[in-house]
Amino acid sequence: MTCYIQPFSPLLTPPFSSRTFSSLRTDHHHHPALLHEHNHSLPLASAAAAAATATAIPITSPTLTSTAATTSSAQPLFQESWVESLRFQARSNLFREAILTYIQMLTLAGISPDNFAFPAVLKAVTALQDLNLGKQIHAHVFKFGYASSSVTVANTLVHMYGKCGDIGDVYKVFNRMTDRDEVSWNSIIASLCRFQEWELALEAFQLMLFDNMAPSSFTLVSVALACSNFPRHDGLQLGQQVHAYSLRTGNWRTFTNNAFMAMYAKLGRVADSRALFELFEDRDMISWNTMISTFTQNDHFLEALFFLYLMVLDGIKPDGVTFASVLPACSHLEMLDRGKEIHAYVLKNTNLPENSFVGSALVDMYCNCRQVESGRRVFDGISKRGIPLFNAMITGYAQNEYDEEALSLFFQMEALDGIYPNGTTMSSVLPACVRCDLFSDQEGMHGYVIKRGLEKDRYVQNALMDMYSRMGNIEISKYLFDSMEVRDIVSWNTMITGYVNCGCHENALHLLHAMKKVEEKNKDDDFEDVNRVSPKPNSVTLMTVLPGCAALSALAKGKEIHAYATRHFLASDVAVGSALVDMYAKCGCLNLSRRMFDRMPIRNVITWNVLIMAYGMHGRGEEALELFKNMAAEGDKSGILRPNEVTFIAIFAACSHSGMVREGLHLFHRMKEDYGVEPAPDHYACVVDLLGRAGQLEEAYELIKMMPPEFDKRDAWSSLLGACRIHWNVETGEIAAKNLFQLEPNVASHYVLLSNIYSSAGHWEKAMEIRKMMQKMGVRKEPGCSWFEFGDEVHKFVAGDASHPQSEQLHGFLETLSERMRREGYVPDTSCVLHNVDEEEKETLLCGHSEKLAIAFGILNTRPGTTIRVAKNLRVCNDCHVATKFISKIVDREIIVRDVRRFHHFRNGTCSCGDYW
């Protein structure tokens, strides 16, 4: 450690003021204890070292007592000049020098500090954030008996603890004060704000008023900050009162206005913040920056950019904060060019390229504009990396699905830079680690979260829930969800989405119900707990739960959600609207679906795709094509709407269900040229299906052979196999199956299909072989499962499962029905039931397929004439199709069965699909 401060350099020489000359005294005799205990002969080098490392003041160090005094007599011994020097240095931001002077004053000159010296040295300590030093000076204050005599000293102590210490220290000093002035209150309020004790800060403000102490422009700054962090309503009310007070009393300065602007910004009152900005003419750079960040914080991105322009025009030079505030606007608007312009300006005109605030904003901007590599270059250019910068980069990687990079940077930050991930880091990296195939230690990440004590972070908890549900461990997600102390809207939505994605639609609906219950309960509470986030279903909730209704054909539930959406002004949301269009269509109500579509104020590609898909599922291919043409026409008008990959999937599916081979093929050949959509493997699979269903198996097979070699052919082969089952084509079916067995040996449906093809062609032996092969591979068929909505519940029926309470009754009913059907000419089609079957399959044979059970339940439990809607997880088999036609006639009911692909609307012995499906 070098002694870089010369003890008697001009800098340290006390500037002699008139006050100094007027009262020369040494003060030695006033503090004999001090002189007795401590010698004055601190070696200067170690004093400087102590000051430079800012750890301990030698006055309390035992080593001092043993050293002999040698130089003390040569020093100036005037207290005022020492203190004057100290104050000068503190004012000039020469903090280390100030501390050194303080030490020398005590040790070399033997002068005790006074009420002027303490504030000065405490200012230095505060600036250097050295709590240890601060505590020692606090001890001096006690020792020298100034604690009660000076309010100022106590105030600076409060301030020092506010910046360096903890809240307990702050309170200790504040509570012991016998006299409090305005600054005391300001200090305590500001400190409480620092500790984010917003409520306590406002309480202190009330006490201050109660104490008849008038707040100043400084007080109002802290109060505004506290208000802005209070739950919207209360904070705004109080903030407005305080602001009114400020205006009424003229108690404001530029920084007060800036603080009020910031307050309004945080409370979402952009117009108020802007009005303040425009009302007062003495704006400084902070006013401009606050204005700009008001805009970016509240999603007014274009205004943010515009005000940057105005700022520059006004001759104010933007600084790092300006850039960090305005870059998120470029990021959100994905205005890469504007962002680059700002980057260029920063590089050329400022010394900020290494500023990590600006760096984080740049990384975020580049990554949001999909320029991940550019983001990385900015990242690499910054030498002093903090967590925010790492977080920006990791988030950028994760959001662009650069999962490996996200993970590797995550591991690097601790290993190389010694920076520990925080909650933000974890919530960004968790989605990456569940997606990344090369990473398998997801549980390890959970362990790491616990090791770092981040398991209470709500964002982390939400991300973990999502991770487990994506891994298929929905039970763990639920456990985490249940163990959360505070659940926010994302927690609820994540859990609901998890259920929907795992196919547990019933649970999703139950959770929505529970969510609404909690909301109602919270509403009734007189006491509103600010920490409890009331889980009000939002647009995301609805759009995730609606597919659940659709999957279950839970029309009543869906309508209820629609009503909720309307009541809460969420139905006009494009995403929710589109989900409703989809739900109605999948519940069999094509006209409601269409009405919803027509009423939507804004539609996007998804909305259109959903409706085209809906018409397709309902076997109305012509209208689907018509819609497609309308869509293209509207797109030409607006220039925004364009058919995308999904649109073509919908179109091909529609053509396929309606047997419109020619139209489908035509569009397939034109899609790239006329609509700019490149055919993908999915499109091939759809067209194979289109051809195959129409019986053009040879053409379908040829099309697969024509697929680009790098394309994934799995879906195309399964389309072909499915078509072969419809048309009993053993030969092509074998080819398709052979390919599939190689590509996906663990998918049960391939084996089942081929075996069905064999049995329907009378090749029982071969069918058996496939069954054995399946057993050997340990592949199990997904059980057939149907749903029927009844009252408030959705009843589930599983093939071969007798757990339904009415199971016996249903089977009895089906048996009687079956006899009547036979009399009417029904012949069971057993091609899809395997002969020589194992136990499981025998049961299936006995109990019938799940859709039959659901239909029987519907007939028995609903009033005559009611339409029966059944949803099924697999395709409806031939036998059920034939049987349902008979049933619809015998019981005189409309029966709508929706399987994975499409609708069957049975009426009076016929089906809407005309037996083509």
Next chain:
DNA sequence: CTAGGGTTAG
């Protein structure tokens, strides 16, 4: 004593 970094669900 005043402005600023960012994350999870879709």
